[in-house]
Amino acid sequence: MNTASASVTSTLPLNLWQQFRLVAMRTIYFGVGVVIFVLAGIVAIEGQWLETGALVSVALAFILTGVVYRNELAPQWINFLFICALGTLVSVSMKTSGMMGVYWMYPVLAMVFFMFDRTIFVLVIMLIYALFAAVMYNFLPFDYAWRIALSMLVLIGVGAVFLIMMSYMQRNLSKLYATDPLTGFYRREYVADMMQRELDRAQRQQHPVSAMLLDLDSFKNVNDKFGYMFGDEVLRETASRIARVCRKNDVMVRYGGAEFLVVFPNTSVKEAAELTGQMLDNLRHEPFAVKSMMTTVTASAGVAQWRANQTWGQWLENADAAKDKAKSQGRNRLRIAQ
Incomplete structure (x- = not known):
């Protein structure tokens, strides 16, 4: 982690x-x-x-x-x-x-x-x-x-x-x-610095680098049904399950309310997709429980590999577009940017 x-x-x-x-x-x-x-x-x-x-x-x-x-x-x-x-x-x-x-x-x-x-x-x-x-x-x-x-x-x-x-x-x-106090991940404010640093390293070392955006499906319904304290526990546990799969040099960011960004240095899009698939499995197969309350939460994710001459913003937009495609095609799935 x-x-x-x-x-x-x-x-x-x-x-x-x-x-x-x-x-x-x-x-x-x-x-x-x-x-x-x-x-x-x-x-x-x-x-x-x-x-x-x-x-x-x-x-x-x-x-x-x-x-x-x-x-x-x-x-x-x-x-x-x-x-x-x-x-x-x-x-x-x-x-x-x-x-x-x-x-x-x-x-x-x-x-x-x-x-x-x-x-x-x-x-x-x-x-x-x-x-x-x-x-x-x-x-x-x-x-x-x-x-x-x-x-x-x-x-x-x-x-x-x-x-x-x-x-x-x-x-x-x-x-x-x-760091975000709830999850322990980086704050969104540092996305630009971190992605640019990884991009520069990939250019210098001629190694692939990939990014993944993951968003919990229908998280608003979880907050409405169980309350915000339960929702916070779901976010904290989601971060823990993501970190369980990540390697030592992977960079984890809480990108939004229920959205997470992971940058995979020295990782092809195929390898990043495999890691992301493990994260989605960890979410969908393990119910979230707090005291007597329990629910199952799924997520949609998009993965993109940085391409030569792309800015970090374009790279992130590709991952975001792939995530939105996963959402529009039924959620609870992963899509790879083309």
Whole structure:
């Protein structure tokens, strides 16, 4: 059975972690810029004009980036340059101010968790940790240096756990957002993305791909006779019986009220028709029962194989036309698109 999975996550409009990162990065860019401006003012009062110029340049770079990338995440290379600049400033501060410079390490380490994607996060956090550890062991007493290095590792560990928890939460939210709560199948809103993805894969791999539309016959009569709660159980059980036949890579969608779509990757129309026939048999031969109520429900289905130069919409229309033909010819049957 293949219900909603991580493969569709990338198409979802809902990504709380990315939205959270965007807000955090805007705050970091402007916040760091303001703090460095203040430090530049303090250094200017002391008459250190070269250092003042360097600090003002870094502050302006942060603020300008915050303005330019206020609605999207900045490229990773920009953030890497910023981390290098901040790492250099903190290292110079530890060299000149000793223990007073240590306090600036922790916010810099915390920024790394928001500035980089998971693909390069580990590399950057290890590089900045190695830099700070080397500076501490060179310019701070050893008794302080090893304790501070250990506390930095604790901070990195806590941050890593936070990222793992956010990733787990995002996966669960994505799955919840993408799936129909009654059946566990994908929502209809994702049909275009999923069918186009399967179509592209079929073109790339030169493999067949088929689609099936199945609609329960006279489902309105079931709701009218037994009530909507019984009808919901019929839909849930129908989905379960469909999933029982589907393979691991088949994609299942609740297409409408009592209508279901299944996309069969790497499957000819003949194979798809055989699988669909098993689904129809599972429906017609096994009565639906809830407590003392029982009824038999049949379905009509249409199957179509994607053809070269067809859009996913035309492909789906062929399956729909075959299903309508099955309905018009007496229901409780399967028809294959010509």
